[in-house]
Amino acid sequence: DAGVIQSPRHEVTEMGQEVTLRCKPISGHNSLFWYRQTMMRGLELLIYFNNNVPIDDSGMPEDRFSAKMPNASFSTLKIQPSEPRDSAVYFCASSTLATGSNEQFFGPGTRLTVL
């Protein structure tokens, strides 16, 4: 079975450009999470969705960041305009809402470099 799929795997862009990261969760999972990981701050939750509805976006750093989940099999994280301090690895993860099932399955991540 396919795991969580993220694209692109690597992105290098210039400051001010728009960046769109994509995620396909595991089929049947109804929770989706976007994380950012840096050496300084570790793994931080940006936003998560249950059944395609945003539940908690308190981790989104500022208005330059936005996330959507138009359907159960696709989500995007957009940064517009991008800044050098946005350079990080962005992970998408998915899980089920079933009681007792807490494991989150992570995608391979998108390594973003903003010059």
Place this chain on the structure above:
Amino acid sequence: RKEVEQDPGPFNVPEGATVAFNCTYSNSASQSFFWYRQDCRKEPKLLMSVYSSGNEDGRFTAQLNRASQYISLLIRDSKLSDSATYLCVVKGGATNKLIFGTGTLLAVQP
């Protein structure tokens, strides 16, 4: 204060050694606890859940002390392949949101 705190390490140990990692959490309402493992330049993966009575999975033993808000992971007979970053993870009550510690780096040397 961070919600989940870990010693970042690195822990450099020889093969066959026993090593222990500790973690503290600040939210006394936390309900579920986990250890995730992250290899270099890879995604985090669940290593094991942590239960109140303590649990073991092969060479790995996890313990939880709710009174002290403290979680531990013990690795016995460490292998070169155990080299990774170990992330302490805590989940709140009503939410399925996980809070990750910054991780402890383990390097097992021949």
